Amino acid sequence: MNSFINETIIMECRKKLLLQKQEILNRFRTAQREYIHTEKSGDEADQSVAHIAEHSFLVSQERMRNQLLEVEMALARIETGNFGMCEETEEPIEVERLLAVPWTRLSIEGAELREAVSRKYAR
Template sequence: MSSNKLLTEAEILKMGDKDYMNEAQLAFFKHRLEQLRDDILKNADQTTEHLRETVIVPDPADRATIEEEHALELRTRDRERKLLKKVEQSLARIESGDYGWCEETGEPIGVPRLLARPTATLSLEAQQRRELRQKLFGD
């Protein structure tokens, strides 16, 4: 297999357990995470430019609508800022060889879960246990 050709999701899902987090899978997830990072950074730049545009609106209702849109945009960017941190941590985990393995149990997180949530650091079972503990004990 050429190192330049990335696998597709279907090809990754067909792979057996012995291929888990091999070089091809890591390259796929690294590319996906880098794309996500680039999209987040592009959105942040667009928001900055959009918020810099000064629009003078005499109507108070229109002004309130614009302010609400700006507030929503800022909340969205804040969520993306937090996601960006997780993306950077995931890329670091790829470099260190820890990507795809549960931080809590050391078990594989699983390709389907990583396809759905490439920044996952816990297996589905470990995540469910953590959420149950938080629900029970309010951690």
């Protein structure tokens, strides 16, 4: 367990993660219901609009799946006692950062390091 983060902070983050999970699942279901009820027939223009709507739906579903995965992984880190440790620096993540983005896996320094490496190899 990260000794720099007290149990109160961990429980607050857990509560935020569970709320975020519920919100993502609700958005997922709402988007699915709305997509099912969209018109998928008609002339060429209607079909083009339906195709664009389908693409948008699939992109948003993928984004929500990724968000849900991050939340689930953070909840698992709480359970295993690894919550609040930066994957990049192996140092504690700032409490303010965890409270703002409880699913984060990187400290500010770790995020900057990862960004610098990705910029270096993006060339």
